[in-house]
Amino acid sequence: RNRLDNLRRDRERTQQALHDLDARTHARAEHLDTLAATLTDAEHHLHRLTEQIDAAGDEQATRQRAVDEAHTELQRTKKQIADIDAVLRGLRRNREQQMREEHLRAVRLAEVDTRLNDLVANVREDFDLDLSATRIDLEEAFDEDRARAEVTDLRARIRALGAVNELALEAYEQEKERLDFLLEQQQDLERAEATLLETIDEINTTASERFLTTFSAIQDHFARIFAELFVDDATASLRLADPEDPLESPIDITARPRGKRPSTIAQLSGGEKTLTAIALLFAIYLVKPSPFCILDEVDAPLDDANVDRFMNLIRAFSDQTQFILVTHNKRTMEMADRLYGVTMQEQGVSKLVAVQFDEAVEMAGA
Structure with a gap:
């Protein structure tokens, strides 16, 4: 029995649940119908809105084109206005410039009138000439600029003259006499200079010729004496560093002692330099001997x-020349004909001692 009651209660609850479910199903069906109707209305409204949007878009494009055309026209109008303003500013500037020029011309004209009146008054006072009553005819080729420049130059020269010097003529004669004298002296000096230069050229020519002749002779003697001093195949030569100017040219000495390469005198040893110098000395001596x-x-x-x-x-x-040798070398003393010795037996007192070698030998033999 209890179970039956439970089943009844379950059936009642199930029926109640089915009843509630049917109610909710019916309500939801009604709600779906309402939503479907609302959706249909919304679709119709959306379609109308879409049509309105399309119409508004077409109208906007038309209006945008109108705006663009209006903007273009506005820019063109602004440009025209700017051009007109620029023309107006130019016209104003030209007008102001013309007014200034007109003013300057008026001022200049007043200055010219004043200056002209002053000039007429000055001419009347200085030269007793009334320009207003005198007709002055100008040449057809009259150049105003050139005339003004000439007037300016004349005025400058007049100002440079300074005050009138009544003794100017006398001073001019004195200065002219002085100038003539100086010019004559200058001409004499120029003639003397020309003569002197000609003489110098002749002297230089003669000196060059004589120098080259003497130099050639010295070259030959130098080469021969050098070979005698150094014996065998020793050679030496003299050369002008600048043959074009023999009088001012340095002389290069090239020497080649036996067994050596040709060298300048600076590259030789002390003894070789001395013998080379002796050879050159005696080469000069042979050209012009000395007693x-x-x-x-x-x-x-x-x-x-x-x-x-x-x-x-x-x-x-030694047959042509008498040689006096100052030496400390014993071999040189031995080969001399006469020996003079300077000694100091007392402090501060020099004494000369002479020895004749030939006489000494004879005395020794006796």
Whole structure:
């Protein structure tokens, strides 16, 4: 029985639930119908709105085109206005410039009138001439600018003259006399200069010719004496560094002692330099011999063999020239004909001692 009651209660609850479900189903069906109707209305409204939007878009495009055309026309109008304003500003500037020029012309005209009146008054006062009553005819080719320039130049020259000097003519004569004298002196100096330059050229020409002749002779003697001093195949030469100007040209000495390459004199040893200098000295001597020759310690850098060569050279020239040698070299002393010694036996007192070698030998033999 309890179960039956439970089943009844379950059936009642189920029926109630089905009844509620049918009610809700009916309500939802009605709601769906309402939504369908609303959706249909909304679609119709959307369609109308779409049509309205399309119409509004067409109208907007038309209005935008109208706006663009109006904007273009506005810009064109603004440009025309700007152009007109620019033309107006130019016209105003031209008008103001013309007014200023007109004013300047008026001022200038007033100045010219004042200046003209002053000039007429000055001419009347200075030259007793009334320009207002005098007709002045100008040439057809009259150049106003040139005339003004000439007037300005004349005024400047008049101002440069300063005050009138009544003694100017006398001063002019004195200055002219002085100028003539100076011009004559200048001409004399110019003639003297020309004569002097001509003489200098002749002297230079003659000197160059004589120098080259003498130089050639010295070259030959130098080469021969150098070979005698250095023996065998030794050679030496003199050369002008600037043959175009022999009088001012340096002279280069090239020497080649036996067994060596040609060298400048600066590259030689001390003894070789001395013998080369002796060769050059005697080469000059042969061109113009001298009855006396003094040599001061020229043998100092020489060894014994070169001293012998040097003394042999002295002996070769001793027949024409008397040589006085100042030396400390014993071999040089041995080969001399007469020896003079300077000694100081007392402090501050020099004494000369002479020895004749030939006489000494004879006395020794006796």
